[in-house]
Amino acid sequence: MTSEDDASTLPRRQLGRFLRETREGQGLSIDQAARLAELSKSGLHRIETAQVAKVKIREIRALCETFGVPVDETSRVLKLAEQAQVKSWHAAFDGLYSDSTFNMYVGLAAAARQLIAYHEIVLGLLQTADYARALIGSFYRDSDPEDIERRVELRLKRQAVITRKSDPVKLELLLHESALHRVVGSPRIMAVQLRHLAEISKLPNISLRIHPFASGCAWGVLHGPVVILEFGTDAKGQPVEPPLAYFEGNGKPDLYLEHADDVRRYHDIASAIRSMALDETHTRDLLRRAARSYTA
Incomplete structure (x- = not known):
């Protein structure tokens, strides 16, 4: 959580x-865009890298006009720019997009270099179409079939970040054994x-390990699912963007922790779970045995 005096960096980063x-x-190069929008090159660079102290709505509007952003999308961009000035760590949880299938987490995960996740159902990035369809259909039970299929398609498309041949995102999933026995669909x-x-x-960029029932509770608590997002370092070894801990809202606002101490705490929790989890070979063996149990 950011301090009371600091606005969340999340909306600025998304913007x-x-x-x-x-x-x-x-x-357009950054020089060309800055000139067309009547901004300085350094000013535009600060906006793009979320280093600007205060986002100016008129500058964002000028950039949207320069880039030919449609009116409805410009409205959402300007709303995000307004949220970038809110002193709240959960600001703009819906991100740039009004459709919940395109929320802030999608953009952050695509920009991340590594994801460390603890989950009690299969993570979206590793779901099959039918598993995703069963979950999404249960949550959006009043939606028409076409909307459900659109959401499934979007979820599957997002998986490209870990399966692409060029520079895929590294994923470490610590999956609780309950996910193997909780029947979805x-x-x-x-x-x-x-x-x-x-x-x-x-896959070389994916590590999957089961946290078994027999291991009990890490740190003696049931802390729930979390995803830690790491964004890598630049040529000088400095973080490209600060890491985050993300908690899916499931109908409520998604939560993001930005403070270094909070993120470190969840790194420590992940480390504790990791120390109690099966190794990757035994995890695959358990997954295959569980799969056979469903076809027996």
Whole structure:
């Protein structure tokens, strides 16, 4: 959690990332874009890298006009710019997009270099289509089938960040054993999902380890699912962006912890779970045995 005197960096980071990607998509250099929007090069650089002390709405509007951002999307960008000035660590939890399937976490995960996750159901990045469909359909029970399928498709597309051949995101998943026994969809869906985990965990950028029931509770508490996002370092060894701990809201606002002490605490919790988890080989063996149990 940020201090009372500091606004959250999250909206600024999301805003800067969107503007940078939009500028690059238009084929504009930072010099050209700054000149067209009547900003200084250094000023635009600070906006794109979330280093600006105070976001100016008129500058963001000028950049949106320069890049030809549609009116409805410009409105969401300006709302995000307003939230960038809010002194709240959970500001802009919905991110740039009004559709909850495109929230802030999606952009952050795509920009991350490493994700360390503890979960009690299969993480979205490793879900099969049927497993995802069963979960999404249960949560959005009043949505029409086309909307459900759109959400499933988007979830599967996001998995490219860990499966792409060029510079994939590193993923460490500490998965509680309960996920193997909590039936999502049907036994057939579970069997396919668990076999998928056993296979995809062979990728060099993915580490999957089961935290067994027999290991008890790390630190003596049930702390719940968390994802730690690391963004790598620059040529000087400095963090590109500060790390975060993310907690999915499940119908409530998503939560992000930015303070270094908070993130360190969850690194320590992950380390404790890691020390109690099965190794990768025994994890795959357990996944395959569990998968067979659903087809027996």
